């Protein structure tokens with residue numbers, strides 16, 4: 001089934017299927033890799049608090065705005081803005097999302113590629129007592145050929161699922177596997193917090209020191225919230241456009257943000273206690289942090305050596321699938337655009353955009369030890385992948401979120417958006433609060449953050 005014109009568009013099978021698919025887009029490496037990495041670099045518990053505020057006050061209202069735009073127009077992000085504001089430049093927000101999706105996919109798939117290769121490591125029993133997890137990570141990420149090959153493998157997987165179309169491809173995967181991932185994370189969290197020495201980690205993660213909150217922490221937390229909830233680049237506009245007119249949007253937002261946040265929280269509960277119990281420093285920055293810490297935890301699961309093997313394999317398989325249900329939404333934004341606006345076939349769109357993502361991602365794949373100057377960019381002091389994440393996975397999403405909230409609040413209008421929400425559900429729970437948030441709180445907060453960042457950077 002091709003999501004072509006509004007009339008013959010594919011739709012999700014049910015409300016649950018939609019919630020799971022949107023949650024599938026949201027839950028991914030952002031939760032299990034991004035959240036602990038950012039929290040570790042930004043003071044732990046203080047970051048957690050700012051993050052939670054950002055999710056409720058900014059993330060959730062922007063998600064509702066995106067879903068409403070998608071469901072009202074039944075179009076891709078570029079077409080949606082063209083329909084709602086013809087003859088203006090607002091469509092550029094959508095265009096930014098299409099480009100952003102391809103670029104985010106380029107480095108996302110590098111990380112997801114590591115995940116795939118960890119499936120093999122785990123299944124061959126590498127995560128056993130006395131594991132040298134740093135050596136394993138270096139082996140996976142610092143040699144050019146494996147790093148690029150796993151990146152390619154993951155792009156191919158993504159293209160393959162996207163080719164299957166919405167109902168058959170995306171929905172089928174997400175339904176069963178998301179709940180299993182959740183249960184496995186719960187089990188790992190129980191193991192992590194009961195490790196000897198876990199208490200210091202718990203304290204770092206759960207006892208906020210608000211003196212640690214500065215502009216950089218706030219920027220990272222808000223950026224992380226957008227990344228984790230798949231906001232600011234049209235993914236939720238696109239998924240909303242596949243949503244049938246019968247579904248209540250507000251409760252969907254509640255479920256997706258709640259589920260996503262719960263998983264990120266659990267990931268922190270797994271990583272920080274393990275980190276302190278095994279003697280890592282939480283501020284060891286760099287994209288490899290989680291990939292170094294996790295094998296240490298997995299190796300402690302009884303009965304040795306089968307615990308690490310079974311839980312490790314299960315965990316990385318599920319993480320790979322969680323990454324896949326996110327990466328397909330990154331590619332789907334561009335594919336829907338190319339099919340709707342450019343009249344490409346779904347096949348051409350998925351393959352061509354996937355190929356671009358692969359090529360753009362090569363430097364990111366080489367930025368973790370394979371090529372020195374990419375690993376530590378001269379004058380910038382970070383690796384190429386982290387730079388891409390900072391610009392496209394954080395900053396650009398905040399810009400997108402600002403534009404989307406300005407658009408819905410002041411151009412299209414909260415009245416029209418409210419009518420769309422009410423059109424089917426009949427009511428619009430929390431309407432007043434949403435209006436205040438999307439009109440004032442979101443744009444002001446995002447604007448202040450962006451201006452402050454620009455001042456700090458230049």
Ligand code: PHE
Pocket residue numbers: 025026027028029030031104226227228229230231233235326327329330
């Ligand atoms: N939310 C996804 C994750 O947490 C990543 C993503 C970002 C997906 C933006 C789509 C759009 O892994």
